[in-house]
Amino acid sequence: MAQTLEQRVYNFSAGPAGLPLPVLERAREEFLVYPGAGASVMEISHRSKAFAAIHEKAKANIKALLNIPDNYKILFLQGGATLQFSMLAQNFLKGTGKSADYIITGSWGNKALNEAKKEGETRVVWNGKDDNYVRVPKQDELDLDANAAYCHFTSNETIQGVEFQTEPDTGNVPLMCDSSSDFLARPIDITKYALLYAGAQKNIGPAGVAVAILRDDMLERVPEGQPSLMDYKLMSEKDSLYNTPPCFAIYIISLTTDWIINDIGGLAKMEALNREKAKVLYDTIDGSGGYYRGHAQADSRSIMNVTWRLGSEDLEKAFVAEAEANGLATLKGHRSVGGIRASIYNAMTLEGVQALSEFMKAFQQKNG
Numbered sequence: 207m208a209q210t211l212e213q214r215v216y217n218f219s220a221g222p223a224g225l226p227l228p229v230l231e232r233a234r235e236e237f238l239v240y241p242g243a244g245a246s247v248m249e250i251s252h253r254s255k256a257f258a259a260i261h262e263k264a265k266a267n268i269k270a271l272l273n274i275p276d277n278y279k280i281l282f283l284q285g286g287a288t289l290q291f292s293m294l295a296q297n298f299l300k301g302t303g304k305s306a307d308y309i310i311t312g313s314w315g316n317k318a319l320n321e322a323k324k325e326g327e328t329r330v331v332w333n334g335k336d337d338n339y340v341r342v343p344k345q346d347e348l349d350l351d352a353n354a355a356y357c358h359f360t361s362n363e364t365i366q367g368v369e370f371q372t373e374p375d376t377g378n379v380p381l382m383c384d385s386s387s388d389f390l391a392r393p394i395d396i397t398k399y400a401l402l403y404a405g406a407q408k409n410i411g412p413a414g415v416a417v418a419i420l421r422d423d424m425l426e427r428v429p430e431g432q433p434s435l436m437d438y439k440l441m442s443e444k445d446s447l448y449n450t451p452p453c454f455a456i457y458i459i460s461l462t463t464d465w466i467i468n469d470i471g472g473l474a475k476m477e478a479l480n481r482e483k484a485k486v487l488y489d490t491i492d493g494s495g496g497y498y499r500g501h502a503q504a505d506s507r508s509i510m511n512v513t514w515r516l517g518s519e520d521l522e523k524a525f526v527a528e529a530e531a532n533g534l535a536t537l538k539g540h541r542s543v544g545g546i547r548a549s550i551y552n553a554m555t556l557e558g559v560q561a562l563s564e565f566m567k568a569f570q571q572k573n574g
């Protein structure tokens with residue numbers, strides 16, 4: 207059956223998530239023969255000139271978008287964000303005699319913590335569990351250890367839909383961030399971070415690659431004897447090419463970052479668009495007279511994952527099914543928290559969000 211554009215739904219998937227249509231179209235154009243390479247990106251050596259240019263472009267684009275100074279490395283690693291949970295603890299906690307601070311604002315922070323516990327001492331310096339992860343902490347609530355090996359936080363909790371507006375201030379303690387679900391969604395001051403990493407499959411590409419941005423003084427701390435692929439120092443020295451990298455995923459990142467730069471106009475504009483989209487949904491929730499109940503507190507609301515509940519699980523089921531039938535796909539909340547979740551990453555259009563808002567209003571009218 208011929209696949210047509212009309213068959214594409216508004217995709218609210220949490221990840222792997224929708225990619226910008228112009229990116230998919232360009233990948234389609236270049237799919238059989240990458241210009242000048244005589245073959246598909248999937249069919250050429252990772253040491254070829256053509257792939258080297260793709261790799262350089264992906265790095266240069268990320269560097270330009272985030273204004274990354276020269277003393278940072280940009281790495282493309284495998285094992286997703288989950289392997290970063292272990293890798294950063296193996297490289298920067300294990301054997302240091304120090305403990306690592308973890309700020310827990312939801313499910314992914316807990317997963318990061320659990321992997322770190324396998325490598326060394328950890329301390330939870332703030333935990334949102336008691337109020338069901340509805341907010342991020344204020345700076346003065348953090349019980350920070352001035353001697354910690356590092357402090358880790360999750361800038362956006364994909365499942366709960368809570369997001370830091372600005373990063374915590376950890377003084378001289380290296381700040382490490384899982385930015386999987388809000389990477390390149392807004393400008394950040396990268397110089398505040400020792401390490402920031404993200405699985406690609408939400409905002410910038412397909413599954414199979416994680417981006418890690420690492421300040422190079424941290425490399426001196428990497429102990430000898432790491433497994434090669436989990437050694438930031440070796441991976442930096444080899445420019446992510448110790449072994450075969452996920453070439454096609456890196457290629458798509460080069461296109462997605464091109465799209466942010468050329469079509470959107472940079473991260474400030476990306477943020478403005480993301481805020482506009484999020485506002486449409488939060489306004490709909492807030493204007494529903496309590497029919498829709500947002501999960502996150504207003505000051506911690508995510509601009510990437512909007513989460514809310516209805517009056518009963520039956521209504522939530524009906525909402526998801528009816529939305530699906532109307533071309534609004536994958537709105538079911540994560541199985542661990544229930545409710546509804548609309549993931550509206552960079553690639554989601556304003557039009558898609560407006561269609562969801564209209565559907566919400568109509569659903570309330572019919573069932574309210």
Ligand code: PMP
Nearest residue numbers: 286287288314364384386387405
């Ligand atoms: N951290 C966050 C914030 C995530 O949303 C996810 C994926 N949903 C992960 C980590 C895990 O990523 P991966 O599947 O790439 O290991």
